[in-house]
Amino acid sequence: MTTPVLSLRDVRLTLGNNAGRTEILKGIDLNVTTGETVGLTGPSGSGKSSLLMLMGGLDQATGGAVHALGQDLGAMNEDRLARFRRDHMGVVFQSFHLIPTMTAVENVATPLELAGVSDAFDRATQELEAVGLSHRLHHYPSQMSGGEQQRVALARAAAPRPEILLADEPTGNLDGATGAAIMDLLFGLRDRHGSTLILVTHASELAERCDRVVHIQDGRLA
Amino acid sequence: MIQNVAMAWRLTRRELRGGIKGFRIFLACLILGVAAIAAVGSVREALRAGLSSQGAVLLGGDASISFTYRFADEAELAMITDAAEDVSVVADFRSMIVLGEERALTQVKAVDDAYPLYGTAKLDPPMPMATALDGMNGQPGIVMDDLLIDRLGLQVGDSLMLGEIPFVLMAELVSEPDNATGGFGLGPRSILRRSALEGSSLLSEGTLFDSHYRLRLPEGGIGPAYGALMPDLEPNGARWQDARDGAPGMRRLIDRLGAFLVLVGLAGLAVGGVGISAAIRSYLDEKTGTIAILRALGAERRVIFLTYFLQIGILTLLGLTLGVILGALIPALLVPVIAQSLPVSAELTVYPRPLAEAALYGVLAALLFTLWPLARTEEVKAADLFRDAALGSNRLPRPLFIGLCVAILALLVWVAARFSGMAPLAMWSFIGLGGAFATLVLTGIAVKYAARWLGHRQILRRVPTLRMAFTAVGGPGGEAGAVVLSLGLGLAVLAAVGQIDNNLRGAISRDLPDVAPSFFVVDIQPDQIDAVKARLDGDPFVSRIDTAPMLRGVITQINDRPAREVAGGHWVIRGDRGLTYSAQPTRTTVVEGEWWPEDYQGPPQISFAAEEAREMGIGIGDQLTINILGRDITGEITSLREVDFSQAGMGFILTMNPSALAGAPHSYIATIYSKQEGEAAILRDLGNAHPNITLISVRDAITQITGLMGQVSAAITYGALATLVTGFVVLMGAAAAGERARTYEAAILKTLGATRAGILVNFAIRSAVLGAAAGLVAVVAGGIAGWAVTHYIMEESFAFDLPNALAIVSGGVLATVLAGLFFAYRPLSAKPARVLRARE
Structure with a gap:
């Protein structure tokens, strides 16, 4: 039997403030195996992005357990989670989330630098060349189009060769043609590095490119 | 027009319902600036009132x-x-x-x-x-x-x-x-x-x-008494003072120190202006959407402008009121502290004039610093609703607004020059402030480019934390400009005060003892002078003795006209001056004219100090009448000499030929240059042998003078500190404004694997870099100002005070790091998912 890269057991997430508490995830059980590509689909507000965040340790579950590569993310503090992501995960967001004060190559080099990679900038340059941005190395995010920014974000996520690649609606802010190109790049990178890919998407045609599609409805797996 | 105003007023009221949260820095800067100026003015008025009501007591009589x-x-x-x-x-x-x-x-x-x-x-x-x-x-x-x-x-x-x-x-x-x-x-x-x-x-x-x-004197008797007495007594050398201005020296000190402190307060208001401008810019940036909606709904640009002008006007009024109230209250706390250093008790009450003066400065500064960002509201179009527009464009406002800003600045300079009574100093202060402003803006830009350049260098790529910090400082939307400007100006004022103070004290306490005599000896009677010389001649510690006959006299007439008419209020003709006679020029150089022959017996001749003669507009051939002990002696200036007062040696403005003065009763003065080891014995021996003579220790006098200067300099330092506090408030404002951006950046960095400690170090480094830059510019600007004042006003050589400079730079680093770290909690503690998803 293949070891799960990600294992979620009865995962719950409740967010609350003075106005009241909202149950976002209501007991999710899910295993993702090495090298698998999983598409998370569901209507807006169903909890799919929240689930992805819990998988990446970007937020912590209020119930249940999230294990990644055999480690309990719930038992880690903020800094251990950061180091875990640095060593094992890459994340791509819908809004790119590039650091506005850094150029493209600096953005891509940052996770490599944090991991202590000595040739961080050479590798960052190669990654940007791989996504077709060799001419944009020293441009700031504000000087690039949305599609170009997302390609930088892809290169940044893939540069440390992560075992797990998490993508939260990576084409959500892009037009159809650009989005399709980004998805080709994403799957290409995944194939190149052999990462496990979890992809949150609204688009059924994108989900269909995954090995498995998991549908979420009202905080539960449908 | 009325319709527009009414509409703008309705919109203003609705906008202000949201409270004044976004205006805290605006209000703090305005309140601090106005309160500092109002407080200085109120203390000055309280002391003036004290002087005026206690004139007779301070003088010891009505006249x-x-x-x-x-x-x-x-x-x-x-x-x-x-x-x-x-x-x-x-x-x-x-x-x-x-x-x-x-x-x-x-x-x-x-x-x-x-x-x-x-x-x-x-x-x-x-x-x-x-x-x-x-x-x-x-x-x-x-x-x-x-x-x-x-x-x-x-x-x-x-x-x-x-x-x-x-x-x-x-x-x-x-x-x-x-x-x-x-x-x-x-x-x-x-x-x-x-x-x-x-x-x-x-x-x-x-x-x-x-x-x-x-x-x-009876009530109202001062004028008649002056008229009855002085026409006869003044020609005899008598001087008059009356209770209407019982302590003119003290009044001048209070007036000048007060005016100077108001100028320092204006520097504080200028620093606050940076915060005011930044606060308005940031507030209006947030309102871009609202303005675009209003434009889409048909609001004319003048309605938009008026709406925000009225809002800021109301808040300015609030800031001025609070500043004035605070400024009126501060003297009640301050006066008891400074009263110990003053012989006059202050009359504490509310003085409307200095409060109005402070409010006027506040209004002008608020107008100056808000008009420019306000003018940008005119640029917002309805189409901006469909774009991610902000007011941060670098386009200049309409010429009308530029003209208005220039006019307000000119009015501010004019008001300061008029109120301070020190127009040249006020002008130079504004030029200095303008220069410092421009330098700091350019430095902010230079720091940004330098940081960007450094961040891209290979060497920094080996130290990721440093690389990230430098690229953050150099990247788009960095805080370099705001931080360097807000802190730099305050630190520059403090650095200038520090450099001037150190040089002023240094000139007296550090340099003077090396060249000055150990003792001034006065009241040596003619029959004692030989014995005094005999005691000192054989003393191995004594390197030099200068003696001279000493008389005092008042220059009453120049070429048969009252001296005041010719030389105005020059210090040489104010009161009596020491004068001497000598057959030969000793330790002096005649620069014009001829010294009298050694055995000259003719009509009185005068050798006058060259620099003072030039200032008074007199020269060779002019006739001076000097009243000495009630007797008038008229002589002709036949030579001009160089007199150096800087080394505290013996220097006479006026020397005459011996036969003109030798008959008048006089004593001798002496200056003794001795090593410190020999001073006690000289004091004892001369004191025992000649109980009537007085030995003044230059060392003790220097200690006393530096002590007095220390009090003046402390007052100015407190003024400069008020400027620095405003700078710190502006800095905190800039740090608070950057908190959102840092929270976002920290969330991304955490996602990429950065630890909280690493992020904190990154934030601290960039704060330190900016603080050091602000400190360095402040030291250079303060050094230049210090040099200018020392060189041109004090006419002393300038020595750069390194410890002061280091303290300024360290203070800059400390302040920015503290402000940065104060606003680091939220970025470090926020969960990345929440922050990033909020931006989706």
Whole structure:
């Protein structure tokens, strides 16, 4: 039997403030195996992005357990989670989330630098060349189009060769043609590095490119 | 138009319903700036009022007529007595208190039974002045300042000698009412009865003393008394002062210090202006959407402008009101603290004029710093609703607004020049501020580019934390400009004050002792001068002795016209000056004209100080009339000399040929240059051999002068600190404004694997880089200002004060790091998912 890269057991997430508490995830059980590509689909507000965040340790579950590569993310503090992501995960967001004060190559080099990679900038340059941005190395995010920014974000996520690649609606802010190109790049990178890919998407045609599609409805797996 | 205003007012009211949260920095900057200026002005008014109401007490009478080296003769005294209801005569001179082997210089006030005409002297143990001066056990009494009592280790009841006369110490002099000099004399004060000095040589003809005839006059009697007395007495060298301006020196000090502090306060307001401008810019950036909607709904740009102008106007009014109230309250806290350093008690009340002055400065500064960002509201179009637009464009506003800003700035400069009464200083202050502003803006840009350049270098790529910090400083939307400007200006003012203070004190306490004599000796009688020289000639510690005959005189006429008409208010003709005679020019260089022959016996000739002659507009061939001890001597200027006062040696503005003055009663003065080891023996031997002469230790005088300067400099430093506090508030505002961006950045960095400690170090490094840059510019700007003041105003050589510079740079680093770390909590503690998803 293949070891799960990600294992979620009865995962719950409740967010609350003075106005009241909202149950976002209501007991999710899910295993993702090495090298698998999983598409998370569901209507807006169903909890799919929240689930992805819990998988990446970007937020912590209020119930249940999230294990990644055999480690309990719930038992880690903020800094251990950061180091875990640095060593094992890459994340791509819908809004790119590039650091506005850094150029493209600096953005891509940052996770490599944090991991202590000595040739961080050479590798960052190669990654940007791989996504077709060799001419944009020293441009700031504000000087690039949305599609170009997302390609930088892809290169940044893939540069440390992560075992797990998490993508939260990576084409959500892009037009159809650009989005399709980004998805080709994403799957290409995944194939190149052999990462496990979890992809949150609204688009059924994108989900269909995954090995498995998991549908979420009202905080539960449908 | 009225319709537009009414519409704008309705919109303003709706916008302000949201509260004033976004205006905290705006209000803090305005309140601090206005309060500082209002407080300085109020303290100045309170002290002025104190001076004015206590004029007669401080002066010792409704009017005072003074003579130098002599008392009024019988005819003069008769005139004075006739003109006044009551007269008190006081003689003021320096002498030495002797107690066994111990000697100490004292400033003596020899009084009569009528003293004091106004006010009361406070003694410890408490007793009437007359009882104290009566003395006991057949010895006359003396009261002394506690400094003197402590220095000599005296107890009440102890006997001591003043010159050759024994006195008994009856009490400590806690305060004297007629202390218009603020207690500043070359020695601590002693008071005794003049009749006790009869028969001694302490007040004999030719010794250095001033006599003051204090007059009690009927109400409204000052003018008539002046008219009745001075036309006859002034030509005899008498000087007049009256209670309408009882302590002119103190008044000038208060006026000048007050004006200077207001200018420092304006610098604070300028620093606050940076915060005001940034706050308005940030507020209007957030309102871009609202403005675009209003434009889409048909609002004209003037309605939009008026809406935000009214909002800011209301908040300015709030800030001014709070600032003025605070400024009116601060003196109640401040005056008790500074009162100890002043001889005049302040009259605490609310003074409308300085409050109005501060409010006017506040209005002009608020207008100046808000109009520019406000003008940008006109650029917002309805189409901006569909774009991610902000007001941060770099386009200039319409010429109308640029013209208005220039006009407001000109008005501000004019108002400051007029109110300060020091127009050139006000102008230079604004030029300096403008220069510092421009330098800091350029530095902010330079730091940004330098950081960007450094961040891209290979060497920094080996240290990721440094690389990230530098790229953050150099990247788009960085805080470099705001931080360097807000902190730099405050630090520059502090650095300038520090450099000037250090050079001013240094010129006196550091450099002067190396070149100045050890002692000034005064009141050496002609029959004592040879003995004094004989004692010093054989002394191995003494390297040089200068002696000169010493008289004092008042220049009353120049070419038969009153001196004031020719030379205005030049200091040389204000009061009496020391003068001498000499057959040859000694230790001086004649730069124009010819010195008289050694055996010259003709009409009086004068050699005058060249620089002062040039300032007074006189030269070779001019006739000067000098009143010496009531006798007029007229002489012709036949040569001009270089006189260097900077080394505290002997320097006379006016020297005459010997035959012109040798007949007048006079004493000698001497300057003794000795090693410190020999000073005690000189003091003892000369004091024992010649009890009447007075030795003034230059070292002690320097200590006293630097102490007084320390108080002035402390007042200015406090003013500069107020500027720095405003700068820190602006800095905190900039840090708070950057908090959102840092929270976002921290969330991304955490996603990529950065730890909280790593992020914190990253934030601290960039704060430190900006703080150091602000500090360095401040040190350079402060250094230039310090050099300019030292070189051009003080005419001293400038020495850069490195410890002060290091303290400024460290202070800059510390302030920015503290402000940065204060706003680091939220970025570090926020969960990345929440922050990033909020931006989706």
